[in-house]
């Protein structure tokens with residue numbers, strides 16, 4: 001075979017393996033780094049990237065595309081300069097329509113299973129606050145770099161809600177049992193340096209560019225590691241958590257719906273929403 005034909009075939013096979021991303025994402029920017037083929041997925045749902053059904057569905061789709069295309073890795077970050085994501089969209093939980101809530105929760109479960117269990121390596125460049133569901137997404141990644149002077153943590157109890165067991169398992173996969181218990185029962189939000197001290201993040205960064213540089217450097221660790229060995233090892237560590245949710249998926253949806261619709265929980269959410277609004281008014 002002529003050298004030029006061989007190189008053409010190689011190029012064709014490379015092209016067919018490249019991730020094909022929908023250009024129709026409304027709440028995400030997706031770009032591939034030409035130097036290392038790592039995909040950066042940027043959350044882009046102003047003002048605070050709260051995770052509603054639309055955003056979760058798009059994240060789920062992009063994770064499917066990355067898996068199909070055998071991506072060498074993904075970085076998750078935000079287009080905001082102060083919020084990574086504010087967690088679940090409280091409006092999806094406040095006076096929810098039951099059918100919509102079920103779809104919303106199903107989409108969240110999907111994102112968790114795909115991100116926590118992704119065969120490709122993942123890093124979060126956390127360039128802003130990451131409370132609750134924001135912390136969950138970051139913890140699903142294998143490596144976290146966080147810009148100084150922001151907050152991260154599972155603060156659900158502060159809202160009068162309970163973090164589901166799979167949120168808890170994700171934190172247990174990240175920090176110690178003791179620190180998880182203290183953090184969850186008090187709904188603690190860690191400052192960046194405090195998060196580093198307990199191992200909730202792996203590195204601090206001065207700004208987003210520094211966070212992206214450090215996140216990109218993480219993937220160099222796998223250059224000499226066969227992807228299949230890497231993926232199986234990750235699955236050995238995380239797979240049983242995912243299996244547990246798969247088995248209990250419907251029950252998890254029903255339990256969450258019945259908890260979230262309790263009058264006391266709804267009052268707590270209303271109070272919390274009012275606090276957010278008051279904060280804005282008193283700052284003005």
Ligand SMILES: CC/C=C\CC/C=C/CC(=O)SCCNC(=O)CCNC(=O)[C@H](O)C(C)(C)COP(=O)(O)OP(=O)(O)OC[C@H]1O[C@@H](n2cnc3c(N)ncnc32)[C@H](O)[C@@H]1OP(=O)(O)O
Pocket residue numbers: 047048050082083085086087088089090091129131132133134155156159161162163164256259260265273276277279280
């Ligand atoms: C019962 C068991 C069942 C279920 C368990 C459910 C698990 C839930 C996990 C979650 O993720 S719950 C969500 C928890 N999230 C938070 O506690 C974060 C709340 N937000 C903030 O603390 C702040 O907004 C911020 C630090 C992220 C950003 O602060 P700042 O930049 O100053 O922005 P504002 O506070 O002025 O917010 C702008 C705008 O956005 C609205 N907003 C904020 N967070 C959310 C949210 N999570 N969902 C929906 N909307 C949110 C906020 O009210 C403002 O709205 P305006 O209309 O006043 O502009």
